[in-house]
Amino acid sequence: MKTLQCGRFALDLSRPLVMGILNVTPDSFSDGGRFNRVDDALARAESMLAEGADILDIGGESTRPGAPYVSPEEEMARVMPVLEKLRGIGAPLSLDTRRAEVMREAIQLGAVDLINDVSALEDEGALPLAAGSRAAVCLMHKQGNPDSMQDRPAYEDVVAEVGGYLQRRVRLCLDAGIERERLLVDPGFGFGKTLEHNLALLARLGEIEKIAGAPLLVGLSRKSMLGLITGEQLPAERLGASVAAALESARRGAAVVRVHDVKATRQALQLWQALAQS
Numbered sequence: 001m002k003t004l005q006c007g008r009f010a011l012d013l014s015r016p017l018v019m020g021i022l023n024v025t026p027d028s029f030s031d032g033g034r035f036n037r038v039d040d041a042l043a044r045a046e047s048m049l050a051e052g053a054d055i056l057d058i059g060g061e062s063t064r065p066g067a068p069y070v071s072p073e074e075e076m077a078r079v080m081p082v083l084e085k086l087r088g089i090g091a092p093l094s095l096d097t098r099r100a101e102v103m104r105e106a107i108q109l110g111a112v113d114l115i116n117d118v119s120a121l122e123d124e125g126a127l128p129l130a131a132g133s134r135a136a137v138c139l140m141h142k143q144g145n146p147d148s149m150q151d152r153p154a155y156e157d158v159v160a161e162v163g164g165y166l167q168r169r170v171r172l173c174l175d176a177g178i179e180r181e182r183l184l185v186d187p188g189f190g191f192g193k194t195l196e197h198n199l200a201l202l203a204r205l206g207e208i209e210k211i212a213g214a215p216l217l218v219g220l221s222r223k224s225m226l227g228l229i230t231g232e233q234l235p236a237e238r239l240g241a242s243v244a245a246a247l248e249s250a251r252r253g254a255a256v257v258r259v260h261d262v263k264a265t266r267q268a269l270q271l272w273q274a275l276a277q278s
Ligand SMILES: Nc1nc2ncc(COP(=O)(O)OP(=O)(O)O)nc2c(=O)[nH]1
Pocket: 021, 023, 025, 027, 028, 029, 030, 059, 061, 062, 063, 064, 096, 116, 117, 118, 138, 140, 186, 188, 189, 217, 218, 219, 220, 258
């Protein structure tokens, strides 16, 4: 049985896991401002667990294209009170940050089971910090940074380049002493990719896993590529496409899908699993 060693938890990867997104920001692209008060964040966490979330992903900085700068102090002020309250909730907590100092504070709190880093531990000190913890790590690919990554994304072969980057990051983590059982990789949909790039990555998801050598986490929920395909301008109105994207990701081998709409995604995955087992 394939297992993800995830801090205080060992997660069974024999079925796709659902990571519920808890953005404690004022400006996340689809739900900014809804859960940035601690009580609202707690209520949201509880409802996502009740809906079947396997992991909660707490993030204090929007990394959507064009997102404004958030200071480390501000990011910490947003996430630490929520992590403190959720520490005893009995479910794996993922911290969505690209800053080593935020990781350090949260690890010291004993409230991080998974470090979800959109910059694949590139921040100074992040790699040894993760190596010294028991947290799982999600290494995500991005081309450029949120302020300009969507200006002119360009690749020779997006799958080979994204896979190759993730393979190099996995190698670095293994050399630093992070066991492979703690690693996830993520192609980073929408992080310096055109619609064509995103579709190629989704279509060829299995190749990414093979090249990188670690299970896949996929985040497509409500993203603008789904808006381009459906014509739906409002991210929160992209439920159908988001659920279909999660299902297609699972069919192509994703181990974890990162979503806003937990209940609908779980139901779709349960149908898919029932079929797979019939
Ligand atoms: N591993 C991973 N982490 C991510 N974190 C944030 C976002 C952006 O989505 P969201 O958090 O909903 O919006 P915002 O960044 O505006 O808070 N996408 C990913 C992703 O695709 N993969």
